[in-house]
Amino acid sequence: MLKRLDNITNIIFGGIFLLLSLLIVLETLLRKFFNLSLQGIDELSGYALALGACLAFSSALIGRSHMRIDLLYSKYPTWLRSLFNLLSIISLSLFACFLFYVSWQIIQETQEYGSTAPTAWSTPLIWPQGAWFAALALFSLISLLLVGKAILLLFTKDLQQFNQQFGPKGVLEEVAQEMDDFNSRSQNDIKASSLLGEKA
Amino acid sequence: MSILAASIGFAVMLLLMVIGLPIAVVMAGAGLIGGLVAFGPYFVSTGGAVVWSVLNNPVLTAIPLFVLLGELLLRSGIADRMYLAMSAWMGRLPGGLLHSNIGTSALFAATSGSSVATAATVGTVALPSLQARNYCMRKSLGTLAAGGTLGILIPPSVNLLVYGSLTNNSIGKLFLAGLVPGLLLTLCFIIYIALSNRNEVNNQEASVSLAEKIRLSKHLVPPLVVFGIVMGGIYSGLATATESAALGVMAALAFAYAHKAISKQFFLDCFRQTAQISGMILLIITAAFILNLTISLTGIVDQLTQSVVSLGLSPFSLLLILVGFYLLLGMFMDVLSMQVLTIPITYPVVTSLGIDPIWYGIFIVLMCEVALITPPVGMNLFVVHSVRKDGGDIRDVMWGALPYVCIMMLFVMLIMLLPELVIWLPQHL
Amino acid sequence: DDAIDLRVMGQPMATGLIQKNLEQPFFENLAETSGLPLKVNYKAADTTGIKDTEQLRVLKSGMFDLISLRLSQVSRDEPTILGLDLVGLNPTYAAGAHTISQYQAVVDKRLQERFNTKLLGLWPFGPQVLFCNHPISNLEDVAGLKVRVYDQNLAKFVESIGGVPIPISFGDVHQSLALGVIDCAITGTSSANTAGWPEVSTHMLPIGFQLGMNGYGINLNTWNKLSDQQQATLQASFDQLVKDIWGYSEDLYKESLRCNVGEKPCDNLTSYDLVKVPVREQDLKTVSETVMKVSYPTWAEICDQSNPSCSAEWTAAMKD
Ligand code: NA
Numbered sequence: 037m038l039k040r041l042d043n044i045t046n047i048i049f050g051g052i053f054l055l056l057s058l059l060i061v062l063e064t065l066l067r068k069f070f071n072l073s074l075q076g077i078d079e080l081s082g083y084a085l086a087l088g089a090c091l092a093f094s095s096a097l098i099g100r101s102h103m104r105i106d107l108l109y110s111k112y113p114t115w116l117r118s119l120f121n122l123l124s125i126i127s128l129s130l131f132a133c134f135l136f137y138v139s140w141q142i143i144q145e146t147q148e149y150g151s152t153a154p155t156a157w158s159t160p161l162i163w164p165q166g167a168w169f170a171a172l173a174l175f176s177l178i179s180l181l182l183v184g185k186a187i188l189l190l191f192t193k194d195l196q197q198f199n200q201q202f203g204p205k206g207v208l209e210e211v212a213q214e215m216d217d218f219n220s221r222s223q224n225d226i227k228a229s230s231l232l233g234e235k236a
Numbered sequence: 237m238s239i240l241a242a243s244i245g246f247a248v249m250l251l252l253m254v255i256g257l258p259i260a261v262v263m264a265g266a267g268l269i270g271g272l273v274a275f276g277p278y279f280v281s282t283g284g285a286v287v288w289s290v291l292n293n294p295v296l297t298a299i300p301l302f303v304l305l306g307e308l309l310l311r312s313g314i315a316d317r318m319y320l321a322m323s324a325w326m327g328r329l330p331g332g333l334l335h336s337n338i339g340t341s342a343l344f345a346a347t348s349g350s351s352v353a354t355a356a357t358v359g360t361v362a363l364p365s366l367q368a369r370n371y372c373m374r375k376s377l378g379t380l381a382a383g384g385t386l387g388i389l390i391p392p393s394v395n396l397l398v399y400g401s402l403t404n405n406s407i408g409k410l411f412l413a414g415l416v417p418g419l420l421l422t423l424c425f426i427i428y429i430a431l432s433n434r435n436e437v438n439n440q441e442a443s444v445s446l447a448e449k450i451r452l453s454k455h456l457v458p459p460l461v462v463f464g465i466v467m468g469g470i471y472s473g474l475a476t477a478t479e480s481a482a483l484g485v486m487a488a489l490a491f492a493y494a495h496k497a498i499s500k501q502f503f504l505d506c507f508r509q510t511a512q513i514s515g516m517i518l519l520i521i522t523a524a525f526i527l528n529l530t531i532s533l534t535g536i537v538d539q540l541t542q543s544v545v546s547l548g549l550s551p552f553s554l555l556l557i558l559v560g561f562y563l564l565l566g567m568f569m570d571v572l573s574m575q576v577l578t579i580p581i582t583y584p585v586v587t588s589l590g591i592d593p594i595w596y597g598i599f600i601v602l603m604c605e606v607a608l609i610t611p612p613v614g615m616n617l618f619v620v621h622s623v624r625k626d627g628g629d630i631r632d633v634m635w636g637a638l639p640y641v642c643i644m645m646l647f648v649m650l651i652m653l654l655p656e657l658v659i660w661l662p663q664h665l
Numbered sequence: 666d667d668a669i670d671l672r673v674m675g676q677p678m679a680t681g682l683i684q685k686n687l688e689q690p691f692f693e694n695l696a697e698t699s700g701l702p703l704k705v706n707y708k709a710a711d712t713t714g715i716k717d718t719e720q721l722r723v724l725k726s727g728m729f730d731l732i733s734l735r736l737s738q739v740s741r742d743e744p745t746i747l748g749l750d751l752v753g754l755n756p757t758y759a760a761g762a763h764t765i766s767q768y769q770a771v772v773d774k775r776l777q778e779r780f781n782t783k784l785l786g787l788w789p790f791g792p793q794v795l796f797c798n799h800p801i802s803n804l805e806d807v808a809g810l811k812v813r814v815y816d817q818n819l820a821k822f823v824e825s826i827g828g829v830p831i832p833i834s835f836g837d838v839h840q841s842l843a844l845g846v847i848d849c850a851i852t853g854t855s856s857a858n859t860a861g862w863p864e865v866s867t868h869m870l871p872i873g874f875q876l877g878m879n880g881y882g883i884n885l886n887t888w889n890k891l892s893d894q895q896q897a898t899l900q901a902s903f904d905q906l907v908k909d910i911w912g913y914s915e916d917l918y919k920e921s922l923r924c925n926v927g928e929k930p931c932d933n934l935t936s937y938d939l940v941k942v943p944v945r946e947q948d949l950k951t952v953s954e955t956v957m958k959v960s961y962p963t964w965a966e967i968c969d970q971s972n973p974s975c976s977a978e979w980t981a982a983m984k985d
């Protein structure tokens with residue numbers, strides 16, 4: 037289920053920024069050649085980030101990408117690693133819940149004041165902030181699910197499996213991923229390295 | 237709050253980071269706890285206002301856009317082929333393919349935001365052919381690690397974006413300021429390789445016919461065009477950094493389409509990777525702003541600035557101290573965390589002594605480049621080492637990178653003596 | 666040790682001379698000059714990381730006791746405020762002072778009710794005038810030109826005279842003018858001088874579309890900690906500060922008008938040689954008519970949504 041949620045989140049995230057890029061190209065052309073302006077590209081970029089960033093928080097959480105220094109971690113015994121992995125997911129979840137809480141406060145105030153952006157578009161602020169709030173709600177929900185999963189794993193599986201799923205994503209793992217990706221994309225493409233080899 | 241209390245807080249924070257807790261959580265936690273202690277519960281809702289302010293900042297929208305741009309070029313295979321073209325052109329120089337490592341890194345750096353992706357990709361493409369030709373392992377690894385650091389200096393650079401957003405400086409100016417030093421540093425690396433390999437006749441590639449060179453050069457077109465669009469947009473003033481990033485994304489997408497790389501899986505991979513990297517960066521930046529709120533409101537930095545100013549240091553000697561400070565810190569810290577933790581503290585001090593804010597941004601990013609290849613914690617050292625397949629010792633890459641650390645330190649001295657190298661271009665628009 | 670803490674958020678340092686020469690020194694010396702038992706902690710807005718649009722909320726929360734409110738930005742949460750400086754309403758300092766005398770009470774009441782905030786005084790950055798990198802001889806020539814604007818009211822006005830409004834952040838204007846991304850831009854005369862706009866423009870049309878209003882707001886909880894006597898003393902200090910700023914702002918306006926077109930004396934700013942476009946009666950009339958034709962209806966529609974009596978109270982207050 038997490039995997040599907042992750043995929044959907046990533047597609048929305050990517051879609052937001054591709055669409056934004058398209059609109060920016062459009063605005064630049066309109067401005068240059070037709071003396072027209074959408075008048076709100078900057079504003080829209082801000083909203084795209086608010087929503088996109090919070091979706092990305094979830095992706096990074098599921099992908100174990102939120103940065104941790106693993107210099108000492110890599111030398112810990114298994115049980116100590118588990119302890120830090122547990123502390124990490126719990127503290128990330130607390131942070132997510134804090135963000136959820138303050139965004140809740142903010143949209144309540146926005147609702148109360150009927151705030152509208154002081155811009156050419158005069159956007160009712162509740163729309164972008166509502167979307168932002170929803171993305172943070174998703175982030176904290178996912179973080180709580182992961183805390184639940186972590187505790188479950190601790191009770192049912194061995195520590196090594198737990199550490200595999202909750203440890204920081206080290207350089208080794210990232211590079212291994214990059215190399216896999218490289219190999220798969222060069223299979224149906226010119227093989228850069230072998231081409232060079234033949235030439236020698 | 238006294239400077240002593242703040243220093244203890246800072247030390248505890250560093251400790252919690254080093255033992256392996258998430259960087260973002262430690263920073264936000266320190267900011268919140270400090271803020272609650274100093275100001276009571278109002279601090280929380282002010283923290284909320286700051287969180288919305290950061291995440292609604294169109295300047296930072298450039299971060300996911302530049303990461304996406306790099307991913308599109310990388311996963312469509314465009315980046316891989318650059319190496320071919322580079323080696324055709326540069327292989328005849330003394331040192332042969334080592335130049336291609338630097339050249340490809342520099343060119344790829346110019347379109348991608350991430351130095352890890354640069355080092356990993358170039359390393360994966362280059363190492364097998366370097367090994368097949370019996371290049372000295374240390375030298376090969378060293379060029380790969382050092383070349384990868386160019387990514388954060390040659391624009392577009394996520395690290396310059398982070399600096400600009402933390403200090404309210406124009407991203408466009410910072411990018412322009414990074415251009416000349418980035419190219420000069422690349423040139424320094426190339427000169428060093430040529431000089432240090434002048435007697436190694438083996439390491440020179442067979443000459444490639446001009447027709448072949450021109451045929452291969454088509455692989456340089458996409459990255460050059462994308463770079464041209466991004467920097468041209470900024471330089472001409474047609475677009476802000478964020479808008480230029482968007483123009484670059486569309487151009488990269490068009491090239492990916494032309495290379496028939498577009499598929500559902502391609503988009504999924506690009507999006508996932510972009511989301512994970514930007515989510516990590518933006519959460520740290522959000523946390524940094526919460527911490528900054530506390531630091532700023534407690535007035536700790538004002539006190540520090542006053543006491544430094546009262547020492548009567550010259551700007552040059554302050555910078556020498558900072559070189560030492562960042563060299564030391566960079567040995568142990570990841571560069572993004574180093575930036576967000578130290579810039580809010582050092583920036584007011586440095587600018588109060590009259591040092592140019594744009595210049596200081598380039599200085600910081602150069603020190604971050606150094607940090608990427610100094611042991612024990614040097615991201616690019618780890619990346620290049622793990623790309624290697626022959627199971628050698630990590631000390632090979634450390635030794636191999638050492639000359640480049642020295643070149644970079646000399647280069648830092650150079651821009652301290654000749655600041656115009658950095659600030660001329662952004663000032664002459 | 667009975668001192669009352671006064672955490673103050675000032676204007677951003679980037680806004681220039683008024684912040685640097687009047688506001689910051691005033692707050693740093695306030696305890697001494699007023700004799701009140703205050704412990705003032707002054708922070709310029711751009712050193713806090715809090716966006717100016719958030720100021721009213723932050724003030725209400727109690728994190729800051731007193732804020733130098735940027736009215737155009739905080740109107741996000743309280744559009745009633747914008748009635749102080751609708752486009753065309755305040756072409757001169759005198760007109761601005763008149764508007765304040767009639768409408769300040771309405772704004773103050775609303776801020777007290779909704780944001781637990783009392784207004785201590787209002788002041789202008791100065792007339793926001795038109796700079797163009799394109800020859801113009803009157804307001805009508807703006808038709809077809811791309812004009813940088815900073816809010817909806819101004820955007821509608823530019824549209825009404827046939828221009829193409831483009832929102833661009835202040836920092837990007839210089840380059841955009843230089844490269845023809847925009848043809849004209851509107852801002853205060855001295856900020857334009859400081860930011861070097863005359864380097865990249867040729868003409869200046871000195872009609873004040875708006876006056877760039879700002880104001881000091883204090884959290885009522887803090888205000889009520891003071892005795893009646895102390896409140897009177899504090900109010901008197903702010904009356905003096907605001908009076909000083911009005912005078913300084915007008916001097917600066919006159920000087921920057923001279924400096925921008927190369928007239929003397931010009932001692933505190935950079936001298937440039939812009940063409941000073943003569944202001945026609947008809948242009949002044951267009952601008953003053955825009956209030957009821959464009960600015961008021963645009964604003965009333967949004968304001969009445971969050972404050973149903975907004976436009977009615979404005980009309981009543983501004984009657985004479
Ligand atoms: Na780069």
Ligand code: NA
Pocket residue numbers: 566567568569606607608609610611612613614615
């Ligand atoms: Na290091």
